[in-house]
Amino acid sequence: MRVLLVEDEKGLGQAIKEHVADEGHAVDWFMTLADASTSLATTPYDLILLDLMLPDGRGIDFLKNLRRSGGQVGVIILTALDQISDRIAGLNAGADDYLVKPFDLGELSARITAMQRRLNMTGPVALEIGELSIEIDHKLISRCGQAIDLSAREWAVLERLLRKKDAIVSKVQIENCLYEYGAEVESNTVEVYISRLRKKIGKKYIETLRGVGYRFKVTDDEIK
Structure with a gap:
């Protein structure tokens, strides 16, 4: 898969990128919404891993704009915001899944695999x-x-x-x-x-x- 990672925490972003890439996916990592938007406009992504609190704005607004424009790419929110209201807001904005930091990278892998099945990207198991x-x-x-x-x-x-x-x-x-x-x-x-x-x-x-x-x-x- 081609994965867009939007995460401003350097250590976590590097760890996620390396882990997802080691599983055979191509990962483009950006630390701002502006850079992510520029890349999204020219590159067909299969999945977006999206933080909600970025230096230049809120990931939730980025997600809402993506869905309003008709973007159907799968989105997994990765965030420290752990209130039920935050989860509901993220899912209502168009996220397919919601993972609260800190999380185990193995769990992230499982969520990505589940996403592939949900989007019928890999066909039958x-x-x-x-x-x-x-x-x-x-x-x-x-x-x-x-x-x-x-x-x-x-x-x-x-x-x-x-x-x-x-x-x-x-x-x-x-x-x-x-x-x-x-x-x-x-x-x-x-x-x-x-x-x-x-x-x-x-x-x-x-x-x-x-x-x-x-x-x-x-x-x-x-x-x-």
């Missing part, structure tokens, strides 16, 4: 495709009963393809799920990860449409 058995939530995959070990970024690419089963996923879309804003992306990065996936899960599952992108095959007629 368990998939049986050809010789493959895939448990997306637990990041488990096996082929003919033999477990396959995938890196965080290999999982990120696989999940992006599975989100659009039988549909074409462009090279740019895959790059967006791998790298945060400003990161240097080598020209053959996507090809490298696709090649690694094919070696591990089998070449027949991922189709290359030259000049267009990639497609994950899911029907028996296609998988040969």
Whole structure:
């Protein structure tokens, strides 16, 4: 996923960014609402992790404006405001979830996974495709009963393809799920990860449409 993190506390922001990135997501971290808004205007995000008290304004107002403009991106509020009234206000403003600081990073991971399911971003929890058995939530995959070990970024690419089963996923879309804003992306990065996936899960599952992108095959007629 491509994640927008809006958090002005440096230590916490760095910890969240590193933790979410280690799980295979691309994270853009900003400490002001102005910078977050600028990035949101040009980058398609799957999820926003939003603090409510920022140096240049209130996250709740940012969220309200986002929803008024028709933005459907998932939003998890991360805040020290722990009153019931604060939670109600956040959810009524359009948040999908609300996590009170301090929180365990493992709980944040669980909330993100739940968000993916809620937004139908990963499809069914368990998939049986050809010789493959895939448990997306637990990041488990096996082929003919033999477990396959995938890196965080290999999982990120696989999940992006599975989100659009039988549909074409462009090279740019895959790059967006791998790298945060400003990161240097080598020209053959996507090809490298696709090649690694094919070696591990089998070449027949991922189709290359030259000049267009990639497609994950899911029907028996296609998988040969």
